[in-house]
Amino acid sequence: MNTRALPLYATIVIFLLAYAICWLQFPAILSTRVIANLLTDNAYLGIVAVGMTLVILSGGIDLSVGSVIAFSGVFIAVLLRDSSLHPLVVFAMLLALTTAFGAAMGFLIHRLAMPAFIVTLAGMFLARGAAYMLSIDSVPITHPFYDMIQNAYWLMPGKGRLRLIGVLMLLIVLAGMIIAHKTRFGASVYALGGGEATARLMGVRQGRTTILVYAFSGCMAGLSGIVFSIYTGSGYSLATVGTELTAIAAVVIGGTLLTGGAGYMFGTLIGVLTMGLIQTYIVFDGTLSSWWTKIVIGVLLLVFILLQKGLLKLSQSRLAGGVS
Amino acid sequence: MLLSIRSLTKTFPGTLALDGVDFDLAAGEVHALLGENGAGKSTLIKCLTGAYHRDGGTVALDGAQIAPRSTVEAQELGIGTVYQEVNLLPNLTVAQNLMFGREPRRFGLIDTRAMRAEAREMLRQYGLELDVDRDLGNYSVAIQQIIAIARAVALSGKVLILDEPTASLDAREVEMVFDVVRGLRERGLGIVFVSHFLDQVFELTDRVTVLRNGRKIVTERTADLDRMGLIEHMLGRALENEVEQQSAEGADTTHPDLLHFNGVGRRGVIEPFDLTIGQGEVVGLAGLLGSGRTESAELMFGIRPAQTGSIRDDKGPLDLKNPRAAIAAGFGFAPEDRKTDGIVADLSIRENIVLGLQARRGWARPIPRAEQNRLAEDYIKRLDIRTSGREKPVGDLSGGNQQKVVLARWLAMNPRFLILDEPTRGIDVGAHAEILRLIHDLTDAGMSVLVISSEIEELVAASDRVIVLRDRRHVAELSGSRVVPDTIMRAIAGGGAKGGEAA
Amino acid sequence: MLLKRIAPQLIALAALILLVTLVYPDFLDISFRDGRLVGPVIDVLKRGAPVALLAVGMTLVIATRGIDLSVGTVMAICGAVAAWAIASGWGLAPALLLALAAGAAAGLWNGLLVAVVGIQPFVATLILMTMGRGIAQLITEGRILTFNHPGFAFFGSGTVLGLPVPAWLWLLTGVGVALLMRRSALGMLIEATGINRRASALAGVNATVLLIAVYMASGLCAALAGIVVTADIRGADANNAGLWLELDAILAVVIGGNSLLGGRFSILAALLGALIIQTIDTGILLAGFPSEYNLVIKAALVLVILVLQSPRIAAEWRIWRESQRASREALAERSRT
Amino acid sequence: EGETVGFAQIGSESGWRAAETTLTKQQAEERGIDLRFSDAQQKQENQIAAIRSFIAQGVDAILLAPVVATGWDSVLEEAQEAEIPVVLLDRQVDSSDELYLTAVGSNLVHEGEVAGEWLVNAVGDEECRIVELQGTTGSTPAIDRKTGFENAIEGHDNMEIVRSQTGDFTRAQGKEVMESFLQAENGGKDICALYAHNDDMAVGAIQAIKEAGLAPGEDILVVSIDAVPDIFKAMADGEANATVELTPNMAGPAFDVLEAYWADGTAPEKFIQTESRLFTQDDDPTGEYEARKGLGY
Ligand SMILES: Nc1ncnc2c1ncn2[C@@H]1O[C@H](COP(=O)(O)OP(=O)(O)OP(=O)(O)O)[C@@H](O)[C@H]1O
Ligand SMILES: Nc1ncnc2c1ncn2[C@@H]1O[C@H](COP(=O)(O)OP(=O)(O)OP(=O)(O)O)[C@@H](O)[C@H]1O
Numbered sequence A: 001m002n003t004r005a006l007p008l009y010a011t012i013v014i015f016l017l018a019y020a021i022c023w024l025q026f027p028a029i030l031s032t033r034v035i036a037n038l039l040t041d042n043a044y045l046g047i048v049a050v051g052m053t054l055v056i057l058s059g060g061i062d063l064s065v066g067s068v069i070a071f072s073g074v075f076i077a078v079l080l081r082d083s084s085l086h087p088l089v090v091f092a093m094l095l096a097l098t099t100a101f102g103a104a105m106g107f108l109i110h111r112l113a114m115p116a117f118i119v120t121l122a123g124m125f126l127a128r129g130a131a132y133m134l135s136i137d138s139v140p141i142t143h144p145f146y147d148m149i150q151n152a153y154w155l156m157p158g159k160g161r162l163r164l165i166g167v168l169m170l171l172i173v174l175a176g177m178i179i180a181h182k183t184r185f186g187a188s189v190y191a192l193g194g195g196e197a198t199a200r201l202m203g204v205r206q207g208r209t210t211i212l213v214y215a216f217s218g219c220m221a222g223l224s225g226i227v228f229s230i231y232t233g234s235g236y237s238l239a240t241v242g243t244e245l246t247a248i249a250a251v252v253i254g255g256t257l258l259t260g261g262a263g264y265m266f267g268t269l270i271g272v273l274t275m276g277l278i279q280t281y282i283v284f285d286g287t288l289s290s291w292w293t294k295i296v297i298g299v300l301l302l303v304f305i306l307l308q309k310g311l312l313k314l315s316q317s318r319l320a321g322g323v324s
Numbered sequence B: 001m002l003l004s005i006r007s008l009t010k011t012f013p014g015t016l017a018l019d020g021v022d023f024d025l026a027a028g029e030v031h032a033l034l035g036e037n038g039a040g041k042s043t044l045i046k047c048l049t050g051a052y053h054r055d056g057g058t059v060a061l062d063g064a065q066i067a068p069r070s071t072v073e074a075q076e077l078g079i080g081t082v083y084q085e086v087n088l089l090p091n092l093t094v095a096q097n098l099m100f101g102r103e104p105r106r107f108g109l110i111d112t113r114a115m116r117a118e119a120r121e122m123l124r125q126y127g128l129e130l131d132v133d134r135d136l137g138n139y140s141v142a143i144q145q146i147i148a149i150a151r152a153v154a155l156s157g158k159v160l161i162l163d164e165p166t167a168s169l170d171a172r173e174v175e176m177v178f179d180v181v182r183g184l185r186e187r188g189l190g191i192v193f194v195s196h197f198l199d200q201v202f203e204l205t206d207r208v209t210v211l212r213n214g215r216k217i218v219t220e221r222t223a224d225l226d227r228m229g230l231i232e233h234m235l236g237r238a239l240e241n242e243v244e245q246q247s248a249e250g251a252d253t254t255h256p257d258l259l260h261f262n263g264v265g266r267r268g269v270i271e272p273f274d275l276t277i278g279q280g281e282v283v284g285l286a287g288l289l290g291s292g293r294t295e296s297a298e299l300m301f302g303i304r305p306a307q308t309g310s311i312r313d314d315k316g317p318l319d320l321k322n323p324r325a326a327i328a329a330g331f332g333f334a335p336e337d338r339k340t341d342g343i344v345a346d347l348s349i350r351e352n353i354v355l356g357l358q359a360r361r362g363w364a365r366p367i368p369r370a371e372q373n374r375l376a377e378d379y380i381k382r383l384d385i386r387t388s389g390r391e392k393p394v395g396d397l398s399g400g401n402q403q404k405v406v407l408a409r410w411l412a413m414n415p416r417f418l419i420l421d422e423p424t425r426g427i428d429v430g431a432h433a434e435i436l437r438l439i440h441d442l443t444d445a446g447m448s449v450l451v452i453s454s455e456i457e458e459l460v461a462a463s464d465r466v467i468v469l470r471d472r473r474h475v476a477e478l479s480g481s482r483v484v485p486d487t488i489m490r491a492i493a494g495g496g497a498k499g500g501e502a503a
Numbered sequence C: 001m002l003l004k005r006i007a008p009q010l011i012a013l014a015a016l017i018l019l020v021t022l023v024y025p026d027f028l029d030i031s032f033r034d035g036r037l038v039g040p041v042i043d044v045l046k047r048g049a050p051v052a053l054l055a056v057g058m059t060l061v062i063a064t065r066g067i068d069l070s071v072g073t074v075m076a077i078c079g080a081v082a083a084w085a086i087a088s089g090w091g092l093a094p095a096l097l098l099a100l101a102a103g104a105a106a107g108l109w110n111g112l113l114v115a116v117v118g119i120q121p122f123v124a125t126l127i128l129m130t131m132g133r134g135i136a137q138l139i140t141e142g143r144i145l146t147f148n149h150p151g152f153a154f155f156g157s158g159t160v161l162g163l164p165v166p167a168w169l170w171l172l173t174g175v176g177v178a179l180l181m182r183r184s185a186l187g188m189l190i191e192a193t194g195i196n197r198r199a200s201a202l203a204g205v206n207a208t209v210l211l212i213a214v215y216m217a218s219g220l221c222a223a224l225a226g227i228v229v230t231a232d233i234r235g236a237d238a239n240n241a242g243l244w245l246e247l248d249a250i251l252a253v254v255i256g257g258n259s260l261l262g263g264r265f266s267i268l269a270a271l272l273g274a275l276i277i278q279t280i281d282t283g284i285l286l287a288g289f290p291s292e293y294n295l296v297i298k299a300a301l302v303l304v305i306l307v308l309q310s311p312r313i314a315a316e317w318r319i320w321r322e323s324q325r326a327s328r329e330a331l332a333e334r335s336r337t
Numbered sequence D: 001e002g003e004t005v006g007f008a009q010i011g012s013e014s015g016w017r018a019a020e021t022t023l024t025k026q027q028a029e030e031r032g033i034d035l036r037f038s039d040a041q042q043k044q045e046n047q048i049a050a051i052r053s054f055i056a057q058g059v060d061a062i063l064l065a066p067v068v069a070t071g072w073d074s075v076l077e078e079a080q081e082a083e084i085p086v087v088l089l090d091r092q093v094d095s096s097d098e099l100y101l102t103a104v105g106s107n108l109v110h111e112g113e114v115a116g117e118w119l120v121n122a123v124g125d126e127e128c129r130i131v132e133l134q135g136t137t138g139s140t141p142a143i144d145r146k147t148g149f150e151n152a153i154e155g156h157d158n159m160e161i162v163r164s165q166t167g168d169f170t171r172a173q174g175k176e177v178m179e180s181f182l183q184a185e186n187g188g189k190d191i192c193a194l195y196a197h198n199d200d201m202a203v204g205a206i207q208a209i210k211e212a213g214l215a216p217g218e219d220i221l222v223v224s225i226d227a228v229p230d231i232f233k234a235m236a237d238g239e240a241n242a243t244v245e246l247t248p249n250m251a252g253p254a255f256d257v258l259e260a261y262w263a264d265g266t267a268p269e270k271f272i273q274t275e276s277r278l279f280t281q282d283d284d285p286t287g288e289y290e291a292r293k294g295l296g297y
């Protein structure tokens, strides 16, 4: 058995455990409504976390995604308002733009040997600033196409609505899994995360891989922006402040190492659902004041990470004991 | 000529690493590249494979000029390389490491099953049967080294470059690697072989090129050279009594007991063992790779706390719960993996040498700068560390010189008990002899030393007593007249058990 | 030696000041009024205090290959603690001590999570970043906790020898810590731990204690910054004090040429980085552009500074210049023959 | 009667909002309503998720203080399908008014107008150079309060906004930005009035004015919005001139409406506007301060 998958198993076990505990307290949490909501409400987060996972696997970080999502929403809304383009055309333009933006950051990171943290931090300021410059108002999107997508859902038994964007998120996670684990590009990403100098000597095209990784993350952020604009039916330059940190937390809870080179795409999905579960639990509870909400979220984060660490240690020592 | 290099030049800030070097490699030959630590061997290789940018000179492969800008290009040209420090990725599986960049694909996606099978096949040639789905980091340096070789061999269509491939291998594995190399020579590949083991050079290679201070000294057929002549080319001087045989006087002197390890062990790491170290004594640990030598040392230095047993000196029991406790008890430990456990790459030579001393004094009492400089200069001279100055970052030194800096750190602390895990790995003949002499000087002054080495000759030369390990267990103890290569070898293989247990 | 290390930052600052002076010509005017110096430059020194103080601690944390995302919220906690203590009549010295103790405790928490439990710094401090503002609000109950205590307010808007007290605070803290690091062996030990923790621990460096100490230092710096901003507005604003300042602090450290990968550090350069950021902020305010442009201008300026400072650009520039000279010489040679 | 109401609050970014939360909880307790509270930390996505969770729990009504005007259609439709009435608090949405029961709030543009009109009357015909401290760039109150104020001073050529920057609704930023205004406007001598989008920024700016050696309230007129306790203290000291009240008690009217609706399905008006009352130094600031300081501001 391979020890590298242990964090993933730990994550899954903890998630199921947590869900069971929530269910004991609030049986409604197991309704299809809540499960479908979990997918719909976290669709944008899941998609952006897929991009973030790849970036983190490569040993980098992308702080710009939250701003890029906001920018995407404003971009779409303004373009649909001021022009007669079809949304699909606008989507294509947007994805091209955010992908190029990500690639540009990747280029700077590689070419100037600057830390990703800083380059993407500047990118974060830049994207939000660009959103402000497009429009500081929140802009509603009214387009028949949007109505159609928003109303595309499968009514599950129990009145849960499995929406298109939730399904899209699952598909993206699947695509992410294939890219990360089944392609040479994915292997290069892991290699880069394992050690730059070594990866170079092994024949990783560092520049190309770095640029592609950030381009991918930019593309995912753009896609997430599209999903977010469908979710809220508008574009708003102040939206998704701090989403990058939520996404990073989800990736880490999913068992991916922030230092790069180790982790699983599927874990990220679990991480995202875990974050969603924490939110749902707090809303169901409904008695926490604003400040206790923050404290409890922090404590739960810590508990998840500690549990994961503990479970990992336990199983590793078990494994070592078994061998001897 | 398969590969011809003309007036290759490379400078680093403050160092002229290569100075107009010419080098020719014919198809179907094994060509040794030799020289002292810091002579420029690794630099030459890295310039050749595009890992470094060369400043001047030309390289031609099959008569065509080449200038690979990255290692990928070199690989595509058919040049496979094992770099000096194991350069594989510990976070990928063995199979991924072996097949990286050439993964078999189906429908555009990596075919994991085929990859696994192929990787297993590759390793089988080297007599290695292991789980190729486990992360490489789970395996010892030696196994990683073989995997790196297997990978490079598979990549080399025309040229194979091996930079100290055998530094951490034992005799059995070395022979296996040599068989593979000979096979490749038959097939017409050109092979560059870097090593500090002259025996291996004479055994394997057809021609020899010697570098000194970045300049080419000579290229000759190996058969036309003798050992002394080769050493003279490398050092630029003759070496007085190269490998001292066991100092005869030392054999009978008795050593008052200094340390007792009683039943020290840890589950899943090493079986409980007893060991007594005498004052001024050199104890050697012998065994195959993975036999538990490093683990024994780690327990003795508190890196992994022992679960059973007790440790005491003449004053009473010692609690070695972590390395700092061990250091406080007067222990020292020069680790085997200098890159991850030894050097602090971005700090200067001076800082690396005083680091241990400073840590022991505490942060509030800094060692005066003049004292630091004196210490650094002293050890640079004594260990012959090749550098442009004491303020050079250790990471920029050649591999062997890095090893010397780690040694200097511990010598500067003047411990009463020093553990040396593979102290001479990657160190050139001159320095090798120097370090053996140093060990004798130290023990004469009363220090006790535990040496771990895969080179039996070295163990014999250095030790008063040799402990043999097998399968994570101390199986034999040889002393006095039985400290000879033959007996040790037999004890390691298991045949000598009857003789060993009695000791 | 020292000058050479901070030269890029000095040049960047000078260029920036020149730029700001172009859009706001009176930028360098300093006058002496009512026993204190006034002028935009003095404002920069004063307003830069929180980021500069944070940068001091952050430099140390980053030198150990860590990062401290919690400093912004720690500022809020410490400000709230200080304001609470003052408002409930504890007196100045106990209130300040209590705030500093809160900062040290926050640092201890981070340090334990990082060094003992072994959680990655980014995540460990992200936890406190999430929780901390809640803790601060718990103390203030979501209000702006105001107080009226001239002695405490002095730390925000007082003047000593013509200079604002916050400016003195960061200057003294910065120089003090820098001296402590270089006059004792701490600097080297921290660098060693940051570059190779395992090797340092094997060499006998007490890496665990060192890491905890470094996070506590960062917490203390954050406490000082929290005191400054609380004293400045005479009230603890748990919701907004230090919001996103951790990013500015990290930016300052990096503009100061310190590597996020740990190792060699310079506190003085990080302080210059903080000044650069504050000069940008103040410049934007003085220039009077619409607020929508603030972020874009800041991002662009930061990027330009980072690009110009990038070691790789410097190296390539040198190579390019040399090749230019070589080809010029070659040309001259040819024309001669 | 034990009805359950979910309250999707924006966050706790200011004292005013904390007071709104406190008052809502108080009101619910007085009426025996079981209040489920959710703090969205300034994020619309959290609010939408919270509303969906409320629906899944089957609450009897939902109070929503929307973080932004747009993007509520589909979640409001879901609530409607589940037959859960939604009441909007203090901010509006741009969805069709079929989708919610009613909205309780003030008119943000009107607030700006009240502030502007006061200033127009206060300066008369004199030349007046105004500096403006905006709220968070892009937020609805910042945009509307700016618009309202500009409407009010339009046509008065003696009045001009010379500098306008965001102070993020916070005291610290208010002070810092005011310092730069003072710096840029001849040490503040060229400024006749300050208009701040909320009281917190005004309080910060007042300190900056004092530290620059000028007298706020006299040398520079100060008008702002919200009517939080601290601005009354400043008014009592003569350092602020006027504020426009935005009452944090939005829940009271909301619960009144809901109780009527639960009782017999009475459909209320679609917008219940709270009063935007102007307070000046003549309105017993000390008394107002005492009345408000316990409300959780
Ligand atoms: N990255 C670097 N920066 C600066 N100097 C370097 C760098 N790499 C190597 N050098 C210097 O170049 C010289 C040659 O080093 P090289 O590694 O080629 O030696 P070597 O012959 O391989 O020695 P060894 O037998 O110890 O491996 C040494 O003086 C070394 O200090
Ligand atoms: N042949 C092998 N197959 C599988 N695992 C091995 C093998 N050899 C070593 N290992 C693993 O590598 C790890 C490190 O062993 P290592 O080789 O360092 O031991 P050692 O006796 O100190 O040898 P040396 O010091 O010569 O390298 C051990 O934990 C062991 O599990």
Ligand SMILES: [Mg+2]
Pocket: B041, B042, B043, B084, B163, B398, B399, B400
């Ligand atoms: Mg070498």
Ligand SMILES: [Mg+2]
Pocket: B293, B294, B295, B336, B421
């Ligand atoms: Mg070993």
